[in-house]
Amino acid sequence: MSDEEKRIGVFICHCGSNIAGFIDVPAVTEYVKTLPDVVFATRNLYTCADDGLTSIKESIKEHKLNRVVVAACTPRTHAPLFQGTCQEAGLNKYLFTFVNIRDQCSWVHMKEKEKATEKAKDLLRMGVARARLLQAQDEVKVGVTSAAVVIGGGVAGMSAALSIADQGFPVRLVEKESELGGFVRNLSSVYQEREDAGALLKTIIDRVRSNPNIEVLLNSEVISADGFVGNYDIIIDTKGQERNDKVGVIVLATGTREYIPKGLYGYGQSPNIVTLTEFEKLVKERKLPKLSSVAFIQCVGSRGQDKSYCSRICCNVSLKNAMNLAENYKNMRGLEGTGAVVEAAAPKETPSEGGERRHGRRGRRGGAEESEEGGASEGPKLEIVIFNRDIMAYGVDHELMYNKAREKKVRLVRYTPKNIPKVSVDSGKLVIDYWHDTLQMQRRMTPDLIVLATPVTSQADAKEISMMLKVPLGQDGFFLEAHVKLRPVDFATDGIYVCGTCKGPADIPEAVSQGIAAASRASIPLARGFVQPEALSAFVDSEVCSGCGNCIEVCPFTAIRKNEHGKAEVTIAACKGCGNCGATCPENAIFMNNYSDEQLLAEAKAALQEAKG
Amino acid sequence: MSDFEPKIVVFLCNWCSYAGADLAGVSRYQYPTNIRAVRVMCSTRISAHIVLELFKEGADGVMVSGCHIGDCHYINGNLFTKRRVKLADDLLKLTGVEPERLRLEWVSAAEGEKYSQVITSFVKKVKELGPSPVLKDPKLVTRLGAAVMAAKYFRSKTLTCKEVKLTAKGNVYEEVIGPKEYDLMIERAIEDEYQKSLILTLSSQEARSVIELAKEIGQPTDRILEYVVALRAKNMLALDRIEGTTPRYRATIGGA
Numbered sequence: 111m112s113d114e115e116k117r118i119g120v121f122i123c124h125c126g127s128n129i130a131g132f133i134d135v136p137a138v139t140e141y142v143k144t145l146p147d148v149v150f151a152t153r154n155l156y157t158c159a160d161d162g163l164t165s166i167k168e169s170i171k172e173h174k175l176n177r178v179v180v181a182a183c184t185p186r187t188h189a190p191l192f193q194g195t196c197q198e199a200g201l202n203k204y205l206f207t208f209v210n211i212r213d214q215c216s217w218v219h220m221k222e223k224e225k226a227t228e229k230a231k232d233l234l235r236m237g238v239a240r241a242r243l244l245q246a247q248d249e250v251k252v253g254v255t256s257a258a259v260v261i262g263g264g265v266a267g268m269s270a271a272l273s274i275a276d277q278g279f280p281v282r283l284v285e286k287e288s289e290l291g292g293f294v295r296n297l298s299s300v301y302q303e304r305e306d307a308g309a310l311l312k313t314i315i316d317r318v319r320s321n322p323n324i325e326v327l328l329n330s331e332v333i334s335a336d337g338f339v340g341n342y343d344i345i346i347d348t349k350g351q352e353r354n355d356k357v358g359v360i361v362l363a364t365g366t367r368e369y370i371p372k373g374l375y376g377y378g379q380s381p382n383i384v385t386l387t388e389f390e391k392l393v394k395e396r397k398l399p400k401l402s403s404v405a406f407i408q409c410v411g412s413r414g415q416d417k418s419y420c421s422r423i424c425c426n427v428s429l430k431n432a433m434n435l436a437e438n439y440k441n442m443r444g445l446e447g448t449g450a451v452v453e454a455a456a457p458k459e460t461p462s463e464g465g466e467r468r469h470g471r472r473g474r475r476g477g478a479e480e481s482e483e484g485g486a487s488e489g490p491k492l493e494i495v496i497f498n499r500d501i502m503a504y505g506v507d508h509e510l511m512y513n514k515a516r517e518k519k520v521r522l523v524r525y526t527p528k529n530i531p532k533v534s535v536d537s538g539k540l541v542i543d544y545w546h547d548t549l550q551m552q553r554r555m556t557p558d559l560i561v562l563a564t565p566v567t568s569q570a571d572a573k574e575i576s577m578m579l580k581v582p583l584g585q586d587g588f589f590l591e592a593h594v595k596l597r598p599v600d601f602a603t604d605g606i607y608v609c610g611t612c613k614g615p616a617d618i619p620e621a622v623s624q625g626i627a628a629a630s631r632a633s634i635p636l637a638r639g640f641v642q643p644e645a646l647s648a649f650v651d652s653e654v655c656s657g658c659g660n661c662i663e664v665c666p667f668t669a670i671r672k673n674e675h676g677k678a679e680v681t682i683a684a685c686k687g688c689g690n691c692g693a694t695c696p697e698n699a700i701f702m703n704n705y706s707d708e709q710l711l712a713e714a715k716a717a718l719q720e721a722k723g
Numbered sequence: 724m725s726d727f728e729p730k731i732v733v734f735l736c737n738w739c740s741y742a743g744a745d746l747a748g749v750s751r752y753q754y755p756t757n758i759r760a761v762r763v764m765c766s767t768r769i770s771a772h773i774v775l776e777l778f779k780e781g782a783d784g785v786m787v788s789g790c791h792i793g794d795c796h797y798i799n800g801n802l803f804t805k806r807r808v809k810l811a812d813d814l815l816k817l818t819g820v821e822p823e824r825l826r827l828e829w830v831s832a833a834e835g836e837k838y839s840q841v842i843t844s845f846v847k848k849v850k851e852l853g854p855s856p857v858l859k860d861p862k863l864v865t866r867l868g869a870a871v872m873a874a875k876y877f878r879s880k881t882l883t884c885k886e887v888k889l890t891a892k893g894n895v896y897e898e899v900i901g902p903k904e905y906d907l908m909i910e911r912a913i914e915d916e917y918q919k920s921l922i923l924t925l926s927s928q929e930a931r932s933v934i935e936l937a938k939e940i941g942q943p944t945d946r947i948l949e950y951v952v953a954l955r956a957k958n959m960l961a962l963d964r965i966e967g968t969t970p971r972y973r974a975t976i977g978g979a
Contacts, residue, residue: 184745184748185762186737186741186742186745210745210760210762212748213744213745213747213748213749214744214745214747214748214760215748215756217748217749217751218747218748218751218752218753218754218839219753219754219756220751220753221753222756225728225756226756228756229756229759232730232759233759236759236761576798580798581798582793582794582795582796582798583793584793584794585791585793585794590794592796593832602738602796602797646764658877658881660880660881660884660885663884663885663888664767664803664884664887666797666798666799666800667797686764686797687764688764688765688767688768688796688797688800689763689764689765689767689768690765690767690768690797690800690803692768692770693767693768693769693770693803693807694803694880694883694884695880696875696876696877696880696881697877698875702768705763705764705768707770707772707773710761710763710768710769710773711773711776711777713761714732714734714759714761714773714777714782715776715777715780717730717732717759717761717782718730718732718777718780718781718782
């Protein structure tokens with residue numbers, strides 16, 4: 111620690127009345143002036159406004175400040191702004207610290223001005239104690255290998271690869287299967303306009319195949335990845351052949367698989383009980399059986415039945431398929447069938463034993479689920495029922511499709527999680543017994559085909575990939591982005607990006623957008639040609655290090671290795687500053703930049719002193 | 724004790740709990756003013772000794788809050804947090820300070836309301852316990868000093884960092900240690916380290932006999948003698964003088 115004189119400047123923000131309305135800011139400012147090494151303290155209406163920032167810059171020069179404290183909203187949104195301001199005035203940005211007196215003080219203590227003011231004084235005292243021990247840091251520049259690997263050749267991965275390649279960077283597109291296309295290969299058509307899924311896929315695949323910057327590696331997997339942003343050494347395995355490669359960035363697009371509803375709704379007991387994806391395959395391969403009645407059951411295995419989440423795309427997919435059947439059944443039929451494909455539209459639904467005769471009233475009750483008796487004049491028709499908890503046809507077009515489905519007499523029957531439809535197979539015939547919530551009666555239908563809308567789930571090897579790349583999985587097994595809103599396609603680890611269904615259910619437009627977004631993020635270090643990681647990293651004092659290796663064991667990013675002297679050494683560009691090694695080191699040889707034991711204790715102990723002044 | 728306003732230090736991880744605390748603010752969930760938050764990148768940064776040091780300084784309560792297990796920004800940092808806080812808790816129990824003054828919570832970035840609830844309930848608990856007894860009781864200060872020392876020892880630190888591996892993947896003989904077994908192992912080890920630290924701390928203040936140490940620590944003399952022998956073998960404790968027939972020992976390294 112250097113012996114230079116500490117000259118701390120403190121800027122306290124009113125945030126209009128957001129802070130000043132609940133905290134006595136002038137009193138806090140006067141108090142701060144009494145703290146050690148504080149040579150200047152002021153308050154601003156809005157510190158983040160131009161005049162506030164100008165006052166920081168001018169005060170740094172005028173008062174020769176070498177530490178700056180801003181007490182305002184939250185560092186999560188505003189620290190970078192003030193750090194930039196310090197830098198403009200020639201002050202190293204690591205000599206800045208933020209005190210949160212809005213989100214964690216004025217806004218949560220709106221009825222206790224006196225106590226909130228005391229707390230603000232404490233927080234300022236803590237911030238000043240921290241500021242006194244801050245040290246300037248240099249950010250090191252590290253070169254970048256100008257190439258990318260995209261793991262997964264589905265629509266998201268291909269879109270990412272294309273976008274990176276179009277920017278002029280070489281891409282290895284690694285696909286586990288023997289052809290490109292991913293999950294979409296299973297599909298017959300894609301909504302809204304029943305575009306042929308195969309044709310759509312072919313368009314993308316052709317573009318990938320003809321792009322000179324993309325090297326497609328089929329039957330291949332990335333089996334090892336070492337390094338850090340800009341400099342990864344990877345090993346690609348192609349049918350047992352290993353190849354070492356160097357890339358600067360990694361895009362993860364490993365996709366999804368369908369949940370298999372074992373033991374749910376009679377799945378497995380009849381070939382005519384299928385999942386949505388199996389249904390798509392039947393249509394695609396033109397193997398659809400002869401049908402007069404079809405039931406879709408939504409939320410099978412999702413939303414608490416097994417998986418906790420909503421798979422969100424299945425409502426739209428079921429609606430699409432229902433519409434397809436309603437409008438286009440003739441053309442979807444298997445080629446083996448000829449003539450009238452649909453039985454007469456005798457209502458197949460009957461009240462179960464003891465049910466009252468209420469048929470006559472149904473037509474007049476209105477609502478989508480009551481309309482199956484209309485349209486009889488069109489001749490033979492297909493009965494289509496979607497059993498749902500609630501239809502989530504999110505987005506403008508899907509809502510229109512939902513309305514259209516209702517017009518086409520697709521019946522939407524609601525069920526509750528406590529009272530789910532019961533499927534049984536009676537000598538090959540399918541039976542659904544269900545409670546009709548609107549009619550308040552038990553009913554039965556005997557469809558020819560039951561389609562179970564199951565969620566998409568994480569891939570079997572997600573855990574393995576997560577361990578290999580050191581990127582996190584969320585509770586549902588999907589990959590977890592750095593921030594759901596602000597950094598939706600980044601991992602917390604720089605240099606690795608995520609897109610498509612491996613991070614959660616998404617439809618094709620979403621997967622493609624994410625692929626392009628991830629490509630755009632991944633191209634930043636490639637285009638820049640260097641990376642400059644935040645200097646939060648750990649430092650090992652090799653004099654003190656005993657070479658026990660505890661730190662190497664706990665480092666989540668393999669950023670520590672033993673050097674030729676058997677001492678621990680940190681790869682600064684790979685370190686993210688979590689401090690696990692620092693907390694682990696038995697020799698206290700690891701120093702966390704600006705989060706050292708000494709600094710944390712100084713800050714926390716300052717909280718325990720009394721504010722008298 | 725209605726006018727008692729405790730001072731509670733809360734360590735928040737940058738990615739989940741700090742964001743959760745911000746969200747509580749954005750959503751205007753009100754909670755008591757008694758907490759003083761310190762932001763760290765990951766809750767794993769908080770070694771047991773940091774927590775104990777704050778109790779030694781008279782903190783009425785300390786809370787560590789991180790991401791939910793499985794959601795850690797640093798993959799599995801919070802698994803280590805769990806053990807570190809447990810270690811502090813084990814040691815706190817040994818010192819006699821109420822372990823309820825220490826709390827571990829998982830608060831995600833989306834759980835603003837939970838954060839305010841957690842804080843409200845913890846402040847209530849600490850108010851019930853009353854002010855920290857530490858600063859009024861030199862014995863507790865000495866004990867907490869010993870706990871800080873114990874938490875810093877090689878054995879404590881190493882056992883803390885090996886848990887994830889040993890309970891999941893197993894040791895070099897591929898023996899996987901059960902979590903309960905690990906708890907027990909670490910509790911025993913910690914108690915050893917704590918007693919030794921206490922002997923060193925007490926005998927750094929003045930030269931002490933085994934009987935005096937046993938009395939002070941509240942352990943049988945044979946057990947204290949074992950520790951004294953072990954510490955002497957490591958040159959951490961030396962014979963100061965013999966009074967009559969009673970040897971008195973003094974620590975060769977500074978106590979806390």
